[in-house]
Amino acid sequence: xxxxxxxxxxxxxxxxxxxxxxxxxxxxxxxxxxxxxxxxxxxxxxxxxxxxxxxxxxxxxxxxxxxxxxxxxxxxxxxxxxxxxxxxxxxxxxxxxxxxxxxxxxxxxxxxxxxxxxxxxxxxxxxxxxxxxxxxxxxxxxxxxxxxxxxxxxxxxxxxxxxxxxxxxxxxxxxxxxxxxxxxxxxxxxxxxxxxxxxxxxxxxxxxxxxxxxxxxxxxxxxxxxxxxxxxxxxxxxxxxxxxxxxxxxxxxxxxxxxxxxxxxxxxxxxxxxxxxxxxxxxxxxxxxxxxxxxxxxxxxxxxxxxxxxxxxxxxxxxxxxxxxxxxxxxxxxxxxxxxxxxxxxxxxxxxxxxxxxxxxxxxxxxxxxxxxxxxxxxxxxxxxxxxxxxxxxxxxxxxxxxxxxxxxxxxxxxxxxxxxxxxxxxxxxxxxxxxxxxxxxxxxxxxxxxxxxxxxxxxxx
Amino acid sequence: xxxxxxxxxxxxxxxxxxxxxxxxxxxxxxxxxxxxxxxxxxxxxxxxxxxxxxxxxxxxxxxxxxxxxxxxxxxxxxxxxxxxxxxxxxxxxxxxxxxxxxxxxxxxxxxxxxxxxxxxxxxxxxxxxxxxxxxxxxxxxxxxxxxxxxxxxxxxxxxxxxxxxxxxxxxxxxxxxxxxxxxxxxxxxxxxxxxxxxxxxxxxxxxxxxxxxxxxxxxxxxxxxxxxxxxxxxxxxxxxxxxxxxxxxxxxxxxxxxxxxxxxxxxxxxxxxxxxxxxxxxxxxxxxxxxxxxxxxxxxxxxxxxxxxxxxxxxxxxxxxxxxxxxxxxxxxxxxxxxxxxxxxxxxxxxxxxxxxxxxxxxxxxxxxxxxxxxxxxxxxxxxxxxxxxxxxxxxxxxxxxxxxxxxxxxxxxxxxxxxxxxxxxxxxxx
Numbered sequence: 105x106x107x108x109x110x111x112x113x114x115x116x117x118x119x120x121x122x123x124x125x126x127x128x129x130x131x132x133x134x135x136x137x138x139x140x141x142x143x144x145x146x147x148x149x150x151x152x153x154x155x156x157x158x159x160x161x162x163x164x165x166x167x168x169x170x171x172x173x174x175x176x177x178x179x180x181x182x183x184x185x186x187x188x189x190x191x192x193x194x195x196x197x198x199x200x201x202x203x204x205x206x207x208x209x210x211x212x213x214x215x216x217x218x219x220x221x222x223x224x225x226x227x228x229x230x231x232x233x234x235x236x237x238x239x240x241x242x243x244x245x246x247x248x249x250x251x252x253x254x255x256x257x258x259x260x261x262x263x264x265x266x267x268x269x270x271x272x273x274x275x276x277x278x279x280x281x282x283x284x285x286x287x288x289x290x291x292x293x294x295x296x297x298x299x300x301x302x303x304x305x306x307x308x309x310x311x312x313x314x315x316x317x318x319x320x321x322x323x324x325x326x327x328x329x330x331x332x333x334x335x336x337x338x339x340x341x342x343x344x345x346x347x348x349x350x351x352x353x354x355x356x357x358x359x360x361x362x363x364x365x366x367x368x369x370x371x372x373x374x375x376x377x378x379x380x381x382x383x384x385x386x387x388x389x390x391x392x393x394x395x396x397x398x399x400x401x402x403x404x405x406x407x408x409x410x411x412x413x414x415x416x417x418x419x420x421x422x423x424x425x426x427x428x429x430x431x432x433x434x435x436x437x438x439x440x441x442x443x444x445x446x447x448x449x450x451x452x453x454x455x456x457x458x459x460x461x462x463x464x465x466x467x468x469x470x471x472x473x474x475x476x477x478x479x480x481x482x483x484x485x486x487x488x489x490x491x492x493x494x495x496x497x498x499x500x501x502x503x504x505x506x507x508x509x510x511x512x513x514x515x516x517x518x519x520x521x522x523x524x525x526x527x528x529x530x531x532x533x534x535x536x537x538x539x540x541x542x543x544x545x546x547x548x549x550x551x552x553x554x555x556x557x558x559x560x561x562x563x564x565x566x
Numbered sequence: 567x568x569x570x571x572x573x574x575x576x577x578x579x580x581x582x583x584x585x586x587x588x589x590x591x592x593x594x595x596x597x598x599x600x601x602x603x604x605x606x607x608x609x610x611x612x613x614x615x616x617x618x619x620x621x622x623x624x625x626x627x628x629x630x631x632x633x634x635x636x637x638x639x640x641x642x643x644x645x646x647x648x649x650x651x652x653x654x655x656x657x658x659x660x661x662x663x664x665x666x667x668x669x670x671x672x673x674x675x676x677x678x679x680x681x682x683x684x685x686x687x688x689x690x691x692x693x694x695x696x697x698x699x700x701x702x703x704x705x706x707x708x709x710x711x712x713x714x715x716x717x718x719x720x721x722x723x724x725x726x727x728x729x730x731x732x733x734x735x736x737x738x739x740x741x742x743x744x745x746x747x748x749x750x751x752x753x754x755x756x757x758x759x760x761x762x763x764x765x766x767x768x769x770x771x772x773x774x775x776x777x778x779x780x781x782x783x784x785x786x787x788x789x790x791x792x793x794x795x796x797x798x799x800x801x802x803x804x805x806x807x808x809x810x811x812x813x814x815x816x817x818x819x820x821x822x823x824x825x826x827x828x829x830x831x832x833x834x835x836x837x838x839x840x841x842x843x844x845x846x847x848x849x850x851x852x853x854x855x856x857x858x859x860x861x862x863x864x865x866x867x868x869x870x871x872x873x874x875x876x877x878x879x880x881x882x883x884x885x886x887x888x889x890x891x892x893x894x895x896x897x898x899x900x901x902x903x904x905x906x907x908x909x910x911x912x913x914x915x916x917x918x919x920x921x922x923x924x925x926x927x928x929x930x931x932x933x934x935x936x937x938x939x940x941x942x943x944x945x946x947x948x949x950x951x952x953x954x955x956x957x958x959x960x961x962x963x964x965x966x967x968x969x970x971x972x973x974x975x976x977x978x979x980x981x982x983x984x985x986x987x988x989x990x991x992x993x994x995x996x997x
Binding site: 140143144146147148149150151152153154155156157167168169170171172173174175178182185186189190192193195196197199224225228245246282284287288289291330357360361362363364365367368442444479480481482483484485486488489490508510512513514516561563 | 598599600601602603604605606607608609610611612623624625626627628629630631633636637640643644645647648649675676679695697733735736739740741743808809810812887888889923924931932934936937938940955956958960996
C-alpha cells in the first residue's frame with residue numbers, strides 16, 4: 105500500500121507553482137517502524153508506529169519560509185503560508201540557491217528479506233538471542249538490546265522540475281552490556297545498522313559476545329596517567345576524530361558568512377602530512393551515511409575535503425554553494441520531513457595511507473593504543489573524545505588494558521601531528537548518528553585506517 | 567480524534583489501556599550569521615496507545631489524524647510479547663491547572679524580528695567581527711490523556727524560548743562560542759541574554775595562561791547544573807531498578823555535604839517545564855531528591871514505582887510516540903549564603919567555569935567526569951584575569967559533593983535548572 109499516491113504528488117507539483125518565489129520544494133513521507141527493546145531479563149518495550157506528513161520550504165526575496173504538516177489535506181495551505189512567511193521578512197542580505205536541472209527518478213533499497221514478511225515473533229527471538237549473549241557473563245549487571253526496523257517512502261519535488269522518490273528500508277541493532285563489580289560499573293556498546301532487509305540484523309552473535317566480554321574485561325582495567333602521549337588510534341577512533349574534529353569544520357554553513365573562519369579554511373592550505381586524504385562520500389551504498397539524493401534534491405558526490413594534506417573541498421547545501429560560488433555537493437540533509445535541511449556529512453573517512461599495521465606498531469616504542477569511542481565533542485577548535493578502551497604500549501609491546509581514556513587537543517595541531525597512516529581502512533555506522541542544530545541522530549558513517557599521532561593530551565591525574 | 571468506537575473496542579479487548587493525544591504548533595524564527603534566515607510554522611498531532619492484555623503491555627503510535635484505530639489494533643497485536651506489568655492506572659481527579667500564560671498570544675513575528683535585529687545591531691555595533699545567531703520560538707500545545715479507569719483530562723501549555731549565540735574569532739585563529747538563552751511561558755525581552763553574552767565576550771577577549779594541578783574552581787549556575795545532571799542520572803528509578811546507580815539501597819543515607827539539597831518540582835506555576843499531571847495521569851508533586859546531603863527520593867513512573875515498591879512520583883513523561891519513562895522536571899538546587907560576587911572577589915587564584923564541552927561522555931555512572939573547558943576564566947586577586955583555553959577538569963563528582971564546597975545565595979535559571987554558583991576548593995585541572 106502506498107500513501108504517496110500519484111494524486112498526492114500531482115497536488116504537490118501543483119502547489120509549487122506560486123508567484124514571486126525564487127525556489128520552492130515539497131517533501132512528503134510516510135513510514136512505519138518496529139522497535140523491540142530488551143533490558144536484562146525484561147522486555148522494556150514492544151512498540152510499532154507510523155509517521156506521515158511533509159513540509160514546504162520557500163525562498164522568496166532572499167528569505168526562507170518553512171511550514172510542516174502531518175495532515176496531507178493541509179499541503180496547499182502550508183505552501184501558501186511558507187510563501188507568506190518568506191515574504192514577511194525584509195532580508196538585509198539575501199539568500200539564494202544554486203540551480204538544479206529537471207530530473208525524475210525513483211530509488212529503492214535492495215532488500216533480500218522484507219520486514220513486512222518477517223513475523224513479529226522472529227524479530228523478537230532474534231534480539232532475545234543477542235540479549236541472552238549480552239548477559240552471559242556472571243559479572244554482567246544488566247543489558248540493553250535494541251532492535252529497530254523502518255520502512256518508508258519519500259517524495260521530493262521542487263519548483264525546478266526535480267521529482268525524486270525513495271523507498272527506503274533500514275534496520276539495526278544496538279547491543280550494550282553493563283558489567284559491575286562492587287562499586288565499579290562498566291558499560292560497553294556496539295551498534296550495527298544498514299540499508300536492506302532483515303538480513304542486515306541477522307548473524308551478529310559474535311558482536312554480542314565481544315560486547316559482553318569487553319565490558320567484563322574493562323572492570324579490571326586501569327586508567328592512564330594524565331599527560332602528553334604518542335598514540336595509535338584504531339579505525340573507529342580515527343573515523344570519529346575526522347568526523348568530529350575536522351568534518352564539522354568542512355560544513356560550509358559555518359564558513360560561508362564567517363570571514364575569519366573563511367580565512368582559516370582556505371582551499372590549498374596545508375592541514376596535515378602529505379599522506380592525509382579525507383573524503384566525504386554519500387554514494388557508498390553499503391554504509392549508513394548513504395543517500396540517493398540529499399533533502400534539496402542534489403545527488404551525492406565524492407568530495408575530497410583534504411587531498412595529500414591540503415584543504416581541497418568542503419560540504420555544501422545549495423544555499424552555501426551559491427554563496428561561496430562552489431558547486432553543491434549533495435550534503436543538505438534533514439532528519440525528517442518536519443525539519444529544514446542543513447549542511448551535514450554522509451560517509452566520512454580518512455583514506456588509506458602507505459603503512460601496514462605492523463609498520464605502525466613497529467614504530468612506536470612507548471605510547472597508548474586507543475580503541476573505539478564512547479563519545480566525542482568539539483567546538484570546532486578544541487576536541488575531546490573518550491575511548492572505549494585501550495592498551496599501554498611499552499618498549500613496543502602491548503601492556504596493561506586501560507579504560508576512560510579521554511583524549512583532547514587543538515584540532516589543527518593534532519592533524520599536523522599525524523605521523524603515520526595505515527592501509528587497513530574500515531567503516532563504522534550503527535543506529536546512532538550525528539547531531540547538529542537540534543537534529544539528531546542523523547545516520548552517518550565514519551572510518552579510516554589505524555593512524556599514529558604524537559603529543560595527544562590525555563586527561564587524568566598526573 | 568479519540569473516537570468512541572476505538573474506546574469501546576479497547577474496553578472489550580484490553581484489561582487496561584491509556585491513550586495520549588498530543589498536539590501543538592510553533593512558529594520559530596531563526597537568525598543565522600547575523601541576519602534573519604528563516605521563519606517556520608510547525609504543526610503536529612499524534613496519538614500513543616498503550617494496552618495491557620492478560621497482564622502484558624503493548625504500545626503503538628501514529629500521527630495520522632485518522633489512524634488511532636489502526637494504532638490500537640497494532641498495540642493489541644504486540645501485547646502478547648510484552649512483560650507482565652502490575653500497576654493501577656490513576657482514576658479521574660479534579661480539573662487540572664494549566665502551565666499556560668495567555669500572554670503567549672502576544673507573540674508576533676514582526677515583534678520578534680525587531681527584537682532579534684536589535685540584539686544583532688547592538689552586538690555587531692560593539693564587536694563588528696562577531697557572528698550572531700538567534701533562535702526564537704513560541705509554542706502552544708495541548709495534551710489529553712484518557713484511560714480505562716475513567717481518567718479523561720487535558721491541559722494546555724505555552725512555551726517561549728530564545729537563544730542568543732555569538733562566535734568570535736581572534737586574529738590568531740582561536741575562537742570563542744558564547745550562548746545564552748531563556749525559557750518562559752510568555753514572550754520575554756532579549757536584553758538580558760544579550761547583555762550576558764556581551765559581558766562574557768568582554769571577559770574572554772584576553773587569553774591567559776594557566777597552571778596545572780589542583781586549583782580552586784567556581785562553577786557558574788549553568789556549569790554546576792551540568793554536573794548536577796550527572797548526579798540525577800543515579801536518582802532515576804529506572805537506573806535504581808537496573809542496579810546501575812550508585813544510590814540504589816542508599817535511600818536516607820547521607821552521601822553528600824549537608825548543604826546540598828536538590829528538589830524536583832513540576833508544580834511551579836510559571837515554568838514552561840511544569841505540568842498538572844504526568845503523561846500517565848499521576849498528579850505532579852514537589853519532592854526533594856537530595857535533602858541536607860541525604861538521598862531523599864528517586865523519581866518514578868507507574869512501572870518503576872511498582873517494580874521498586876515505591877509510590878509513583880508523577881515523573882512519567884513521554885511524547886505520543888514512546889512509552890512513559892521517569893524524567894526530571896524543574897530541578898532546584900538550594901542556595902547557600904555567600905553572594906556570587908563575593909565568592910569571586912574572595913578568590914585569590916582559581917578558575918571560573920561556565921561552559922564545558924565533552925562532559926558526560928565518560929563513565930558517569932560512577933561519578934567520574936572529564937570536561938574540556940569551553941569557556942572558563944582565570945581569577946587573580948578576586949577579579950577575572952582572562953580566558954583560559956585548552957584545559958580540562960577531571961574529577962569524581964560524588965567525591966566532590968561529599969567534600970567541602972560553598973554555594974552562592976543567588977540562583978539563576980539554566981534551562982530547567984535553578985542553581986547557585988558553586989565553589990570547590992581543590993579540583994584536578996590539566997592543560
